[in-house]
Amino acid sequence: xxxxxxxxxxxxxxxxxxxxxxxxxxxxxxxxxxxxxxxxxxxxxxxxxxxxxxxxxxxxxxxxxxxxxxxxxxxxxxxxxxxxxxxxxxxxxxxxxxxxxxxxxxxxxxxxxxxxxxxxxxxxxxxxxxxxxx
Amino acid sequence: xxxxxxxxxxxxxxxxxxxxxxxxxxxxxxxxxxxxxxxxxxxxxxxxxxxxxxxxxxxxxxxxxxxxxxxxxxxxxxxxxxxxxxxxxxxxxxxxxxxxxxxxxxxxxxxxxxxxxxxxxxxxxxxxxxxxxx
Numbered sequence: 001x002x003x004x005x006x007x008x009x010x011x012x013x014x015x016x017x018x019x020x021x022x023x024x025x026x027x028x029x030x031x032x033x034x035x036x037x038x039x040x041x042x043x044x045x046x047x048x049x050x051x052x053x054x055x056x057x058x059x060x061x062x063x064x065x066x067x068x069x070x071x072x073x074x075x076x077x078x079x080x081x082x083x084x085x086x087x088x089x090x091x092x093x094x095x096x097x098x099x100x101x102x103x104x105x106x107x108x109x110x111x112x113x114x115x116x117x118x119x120x121x122x123x124x125x126x127x128x129x130x131x132x133x134x
Numbered sequence: 135x136x137x138x139x140x141x142x143x144x145x146x147x148x149x150x151x152x153x154x155x156x157x158x159x160x161x162x163x164x165x166x167x168x169x170x171x172x173x174x175x176x177x178x179x180x181x182x183x184x185x186x187x188x189x190x191x192x193x194x195x196x197x198x199x200x201x202x203x204x205x206x207x208x209x210x211x212x213x214x215x216x217x218x219x220x221x222x223x224x225x226x227x228x229x230x231x232x233x234x235x236x237x238x239x240x241x242x243x244x245x246x247x248x249x250x251x252x253x254x255x256x257x258x259x260x261x262x263x264x265x266x267x268x
Contacts, residue, residue, distance in 0.1 A: 001159065001160050001161040002160040002161065002162065002182075003160070003161055003162055003181070003182055003183065004182065004183045005139065005142070005182050005183060005185050008139070008142060008213050010257065010259050012257055017257070018257050021256065021257060024230075025135070025227070025230045025231075025232065026135050026136040026137070027135040027136065027137060028136065028137055047137070048136075048137055048138065048139050048215075049137060049138045049139060049184075050183075050184070051139050051185070072206075073258055074257050074258045074259075075253065075257065075258035075259045075260075076210035076211075076212075076213065076259050076260075077210075078210075079142050079187075079210065081182075093159070096158075096159045097159075098159065119209065122155065123144065123146055123151070123152050123155060123208050123209065124207055124208045124209035125144050125208075125209045125210050126209075126210075
């Protein structure tokens, strides 16, 4: 069901500092930078082979990423798998007893349909599903 | 320099519970299971396309993964990049001002030469380098 990685999400207080590291030292290239106001986050996607590193900075303290930073500090935030159909994957996960954050997909970075599984059901690793058919 | 993902490391207290999720629900296949006594960790690598999910369970509480679990709890532990030459990558990282955990490579899962960068230098995301030339 989840057998293709899409990206690794990394929470940061400062996109500028993180970009100095990821583009300047690690040599990764920016493929997308956008603000998702509804989710209170600014996102930078960095190309890493067929996958991406996703840097996440909060645009307000009470956003999910803002709360994550306040509780856990910066660092690894989530792992995302690529699926053909997010709603079908959510239905299968739910049928298997996985608790969901999103019962239906929302629009994430790059305009893709995405959804999160609840870390209570996944050994505390936050898991995102990203719809990229084919 | 770091533009190819190799695996995502996930810390767990119970490999059995995690495997029930990753093989039973997520449909990932075990490619390797081994104990690295010197590092106090039992490792399961799960195939995920060209990359892997690496489940890590401590064999003793005072091991690095045991301490991580005591301090942070289970969940995402590290992200690993594939490089041609770990020693060369360590030298370049150090020259760029990155603090290293390992000044020279050690032998990790699957017999590969690996090394870790210090999370103090990498926005608190623990980064591993894995030597897989080509």
